[in-house]
Amino acid sequence: MKHEYKETLLYVENLSVAYDDTIIIKDINLTEKDVVREGVDCTGQVIAFVGRSGRGKSTFFKALTGLVACTNGKILIRDFENSEPNAAKLVKEGDIGFVDQKYTLFRHKTVHQALKFSLRKTALSNAEKESKIKEYVKLWGLENCIDKYPNELSGGQRQRTAIIEQLFSSDNFIVLDEPFSGLDVGNIQEVKKSFDLLCKSSEFNTIIFSTHDIELALEMAQTIYVVGYPTINGKQEKYGTIVAKYDLRDIGLAWTEFGEGHRKLYKEIVHQMMIS
């Protein structure tokens, strides 16, 4: 399927994070652009990060969402409030939504209260907020649990609420830390559906997720980054960085059924992970 790269949505340059004297991640560089497909109204961006445990994926996500300060480098995202082409802004807390593995929600707020709270800083009127909540709750199948507290929700309902909440509050970017970990087949299908809904709801929606399931990453993402320890001058360093990038759109594997090409790439990704 023919596609075209438009303006830059996410730009990360020489990103490093260190806790005290320990470098966790270093020299991370990436650029993600808006992609438009011929004959398709809305194509959100889905980016996967894979890598062995302890290579700094979670730290990278925390830096990306502004929850951890960068020691070096910068993270820029498209400034949607500025109409000028390619207008960008430095990321700060709250610009990029973050859904953790536990799908954390406010324990004292019902689904409705939580969604209303996440819309509190928008310019919408009260009636518009209510209508937006109603629309999303219906679309995402949460109508029956609008007045339920998180402890009364199922894992899938919690996850959907967490995603909508972040979507309402952030600027089209959502980072999910291992959204598939510990889920059964049914719940994985629900997360996949959520990704589809996100991609179809706005051209600029960008989903960034980490996973240990490479097959799922290949099935869902358009770009896959491998995070691992780099080998420099024959010596393996002890900090995480991007060791490989696979753009599935350019190699013709994006938006297609899982096939032989995916299987070959699977082996290549596993190899990259093992050597880093």
Added chain:
Amino acid sequence: MIKILTPFEKISKTNKTLILLGWLILLIAIWFIGTSGTKHLFPSPSQVLTGFTDLYNEGLVVHILHSLQLCFLSIFLATIISLVFAYSWPIPLLKSISEFVTKFRFLPFTGLSFYITMVIHEARTMQVWILVIFLTTFLTTSLIAVIKDIPQEEFDHAKTLKCSRLEVLWQVIILGRLDYVIDVIRQNLAITWMMLVTVESIVVASGGLGFLIKNSDKFMNTGRIIALQIIILLIGLGLDAGINFLRKTIFRYSKI
């Protein structure tokens, strides 16, 4: 039979009730048999019953109300003060003060009451403030422990929803843990109730259960003392159950 002696074995509700009833009957039987002779350390059931009747005729209900009033007033004041210390714990400048308050729980009771006696002269007010000061140290310790137990994910979640630092404090700690405040009060109730009776017997005012124990103690009336202990225990358990019920009723989301 073997089942009820096997560790971690699950038994039915009926069996649980039967076991509990069995132990109760055994306890009562031991009490009756152990106190049937002429010489016994523990008062007999009839002595305790007489103790109950005497206490009732002497205005037991008024004394209970007196103690409960003191209990609620001191818990209320101590909770307000403890919340101020606990909620200011995340603020770097005030953290040391809150931590310092928690250390006071190791101070002896009598030493501090000596200083309070010099400042406050009215016995009832003295009782209230001795309790408030001691309770504050325990409640602050428990409340800070609740805050320390909040997972980092909850703070991060609030921050990703564009909450300012004060909003994080309000949403995650103050609103998000309101049910825990009730639970902390419930957990500290046993110590409150125990201290209250002691304070009432040390600083003698116009009445209260501690005052009654002190009087009974003076005349070696063991029947009355045990009757009072039973009353104190039952009221304590009642308060514990009442507060727990209140927490579950008010906070639907509370699953502690």
